[in-house]
Amino acid sequence: MNPVPGSLDPRAWRSFFRSTLWSWRDSPQLRAMDQGAFERYQSESRFVQDALAALSSTPRLDQAFLAQIAPALERLLQRMNQFGDDITAFILFKQAGSLLEDHGLDEAAARALQWAGRCGRDLRYYDEAQMLLDRALACALRVDLHHPHLIEIYSSIGLLCHFTRRWDEAESNYRKSLALLDLWPQAEVLRQCRLPKSRILGNRLTNLLDLHLVRAQQSSPGARGPELMAAKNLLARVRALSADDPIALEFATADDGEILLLEGRVEEAGGLLTAHLDHLALGSPAAPRLIPAVHRLLAMVCAEEGRIREAYDHCREALEESLHRPSVYWEGVVVDTTLDILSRSIRPRMTGTGLDALNADDRQILNNLVLMLERKDWYTGNNHSRAVSRMSRMLGERLMGDSPSQCERPGDSPDYLDLQLLELGGLLHDIGKLRIPWSLLNKSNPLTPIEHRILESHVSEGGAMLRQLGFVSLARLVEEHHEKLDGSGYPLGRKRLSLMGAVVAVTDAYEAMVTPNRRYTAPRSRQSAIKELEDCSGRFYHPRVVQALEDIVAGQPP
Numbered sequence: 001m002n003p004v005p006g007s008l009d010p011r012a013w014r015s016f017f018r019s020t021l022w023s024w025r026d027s028p029q030l031r032a033m034d035q036g037a038f039e040r041y042q043s044e045s046r047f048v049q050d051a052l053a054a055l056s057s058t059p060r061l062d063q064a065f066l067a068q069i070a071p072a073l074e075r076l077l078q079r080m081n082q083f084g085d086d087i088t089a090f091i092l093f094k095q096a097g098s099l100l101e102d103h104g105l106d107e108a109a110a111r112a113l114q115w116a117g118r119c120g121r122d123l124r125y126y127d128e129a130q131m132l133l134d135r136a137l138a139c140a141l142r143v144d145l146h147h148p149h150l151i152e153i154y155s156s157i158g159l160l161c162h163f164t165r166r167w168d169e170a171e172s173n174y175r176k177s178l179a180l181l182d183l184w185p186q187a188e189v190l191r192q193c194r195l196p197k198s199r200i201l202g203n204r205l206t207n208l209l210d211l212h213l214v215r216a217q218q219s220s221p222g223a224r225g226p227e228l229m230a231a232k233n234l235l236a237r238v239r240a241l242s243a244d245d246p247i248a249l250e251f252a253t254a255d256d257g258e259i260l261l262l263e264g265r266v267e268e269a270g271g272l273l274t275a276h277l278d279h280l281a282l283g284s285p286a287a288p289r290l291i292p293a294v295h296r297l298l299a300m301v302c303a304e305e306g307r308i309r310e311a312y313d314h315c316r317e318a319l320e321e322s323l324h325r326p327s328v329y330w331e332g333v334v335v336d337t338t339l340d341i342l343s344r345s346i347r348p349r350m351t352g353t354g355l356d357a358l359n360a361d362d363r364q365i366l367n368n369l370v371l372m373l374e375r376k377d378w379y380t381g382n383n384h385s386r387a388v389s390r391m392s393r394m395l396g397e398r399l400m401g402d403s404p405s406q407c408e409r410p411g412d413s414p415d416y417l418d419l420q421l422l423e424l425g426g427l428l429h430d431i432g433k434l435r436i437p438w439s440l441l442n443k444s445n446p447l448t449p450i451e452h453r454i455l456e457s458h459v460s461e462g463g464a465m466l467r468q469l470g471f472v473s474l475a476r477l478v479e480e481h482h483e484k485l486d487g488s489g490y491p492l493g494r495k496r497l498s499l500m501g502a503v504v505a506v507t508d509a510y511e512a513m514v515t516p517n518r519r520y521t522a523p524r525s526r527q528s529a530i531k532e533l534e535d536c537s538g539r540f541y542h543p544r545v546v547q548a549l550e551d552i553v554a555g556q557p558p
């Protein structure tokens with residue numbers, strides 16, 4: 001690869017961005033790259049980051065220079081985003097947008113900031129995404145109050161409001177985007193948005209349609225009428241627009257199924273969606289995106305009819321498929337549906353800690369969620385959650401052996417031990433990572449402060465997921481697994497931990513050191529891991545728990 005030229009010659013910079021783009025042209029999705037391709041990509045992307053940082057810190061760049069390199073840079077960053085490196089694309093788009101904005105290149109800045117906002121939104125960095133999209137909007141409005149690029153910006157803001165459940169704002173932004181689309185001729189829309197006007201119109205109408213479906217789902221069955229009527233009208237318009245677009249029509253059939261489901265015509269919905277799934281499996285180009293969506297809807301149909309085992313089967317299919325899609329939003333939708341169905345299944349049977357309510361099917365779907373997590377989180381590696389679960393239980397048994405009375409204490413005592421809770425708490429301690437973007441979990445370049453905060457949020461996300469299921473004691477345990485005795489842990493910096501929280505914290509630290517990772521680092525020896533825990537015993541980790549772990553490991557075969 002060409003080094004970044006020291007001079008400010010736009011031709012050299014353009015060719016630098018283009019040649020990198022060329023080398024990534026046929027790259028597979030980041031998740032599918034082999035080790036060599038992944039490492040090459042990482043080093044090249046670091047090079048692009050350094051180049052952009054160098055430009056950003058160069059005083060007195062002239063507008064003409066930036067205007068010449070901006071398109072090549074934009075295509076490069078879009079490519080990064082397309083193959084799953086949404087984190088790096090987000091940071092670089094933000095940097096490029098600021099650079100262009102500072103130099104008064106409003107039109108190019110609006111595009112870059114809008115892309116940054118879109119990436120941020122898809123990564124669930126909602127506050128920052130909102131600020132970036134507001135800046136993009138301001139830049140575009142400075143150029144022209146009816147600039148065609150505003151079609152995209154209003155739509156991005158609409159989706160952000162949609163994701164953050166600000167329904168009225170979402171609708172108003174979608175409608176602004178549609179009004180502008182009406183204003184512009186076909187050729188100009190194609191030039192600015194790089195898609196035919198009918199496709200963009202279809203997309204915007206579909207966004208509005210989704211909005212009505214979500215609102216309908218959130219209303220009580222008796223109050224859904226107006227939302228469903230609006231959704232049906234929009235669907236008819238989408239169909240009319242898509243007469244020669246078979247893919248759009250296949251999406252429309254899935255929407256028909258969802259409308260039937262929300263109307264309470266569950267059996268009809270089930271029939272339609274099952275037939276649609278069979279049709280898609282014959283090899284439709286829409287299959288990769290649509291099959292998981294149809295499985296999710298069928299899971300809802302089965303749950304509605306009380307066929308929980310089949311509902312779980314559909315959830316499993318949807319979860320499996322969602323792993324291959326670089327969209328944390330979509331993963332979240334599938335995980336939420338799964339948790340919702342699980343909660344419906346177990347709540348009526350719950351007593352005490354709630355764990356007795358779990359039958360074999362419920363436990364299996366929880367295991368599926370954990371397996372999905374272990375495949376998604378390459379850093380912590382295969383088997384990590386299951387290893388933490390096993391070791392937490394062993395530690396619990398050992399600690400109970402030390403002072404058997406502990407097992408008889410009430411559940412709110414800090415020294416209380418419950419083996420079932422420990423085993424499941426160990427298994428689910430990192431479950432909140434299902435809500436963290438893949439590209440952040442596996443980022444090998446140093447994390448920024450905001451990325452640290454997002455990564456750390458897996459603790460509260462996990463707690464919230466378990467509370468949603470009604471497992472309050474389990475949630476408390478999971479919420480403590482990164483706390484440390486000196487208060488330097490997170491999320492609360494608590495100095496007093498329950499004994500069970502301390503068990504999972506020590507086990508997690510130990511297993512993270514000794515479990516083989518999918519990439520980057522070799523596992524450490526048990527002796528070296530124990531040595532590190534001993535060094536931090538009393539400061540970070542509960543001394544009795546560290547001692548018990550040491551005893552267990554000493555008794556294990558070499």
Ligand SMILES: [Fe+2]
Binds near residue numbers: 429430481
């Ligand atoms: Fe964790």
Ligand SMILES: [Fe+2]
Binds near residue numbers: 384430508512
């Ligand atoms: Fe962990």
